Every structure is written in structure tokens, then in C-alpha cells.
Amino acid sequence: MSGDGRRDGPLVLGNEFAEVRVRVVETRNGSRLLIESPKTGHAVALCPLELEALTWQGPATFSAMIGQPYRPLVEEDEP
Numbered sequence: 001m002s003g004d005g006r007r008d009g010p011l012v013l014g015n016e017f018a019e020v021r022v023r024v025v026e027t028r029n030g031s032r033l034l035i036e037s038p039k040t041g042h043a044v045a046l047c048p049l050e051l052e053a054l055t056w057q058g059p060a061t062f063s064a065m066i067g068q069p070y071r072p073l074v075e076e077d078e079p
Contacts, residue, residue: 040070
């Protein structure tokens with residue numbers, strides 16, 4: 001940790017089911033939270049609004065995502 005209480009480098013969270021690496025990255029459009037899965041190679045960078053939107057969800061939303069791993073909850077429109 002740095003002298004002001006912040007962690008240096010990524011934060012790694014894991015249990016018997018998954019492990020993720022989380023860190024703040026700066027982009028041209030502001031700060032994002034980068035969440036990476038070392039096991040699968042998947043990653044997502046979320047803006048503050050997208051992170052807040054996670055707090056609006058109930059347990060059923062997360063159960064639906066976990067119930068169909070590696071698939072989007074909502075299909076994207078094809079161009």
C-alpha cells in the first residue's frame with residue numbers, strides 16, 4: 001500500500017469459483033474500473049454510471065448472468 005492508504009497495482013479477489021483482477025484505468029473519457037478474469041481472459045472496463053447501474057440490480061439479475069456464463073444477458077443488435 002502507498003502512504004495514503006491506497007493500494008498500488010491491481011486488487012485481486014477470488015474464491016473457489018472465480019478470481020478477478022480489478023484496477024482503475026484512465027482513458028480519454030475519464031476513469032474506468034477495469035475488471036479482468038485471468039482464467040478466461042475476459043475483461044470489461046466500466047464507467048461510474050455503469051458501476052452505479054450494478055447497484056440498481058436485484059439478486060435475480062446476477063443469478064441470470066451466472067446461470068448462463070460467457071453469454072450476454074441481453075443480445076446485442078447485429079449491425
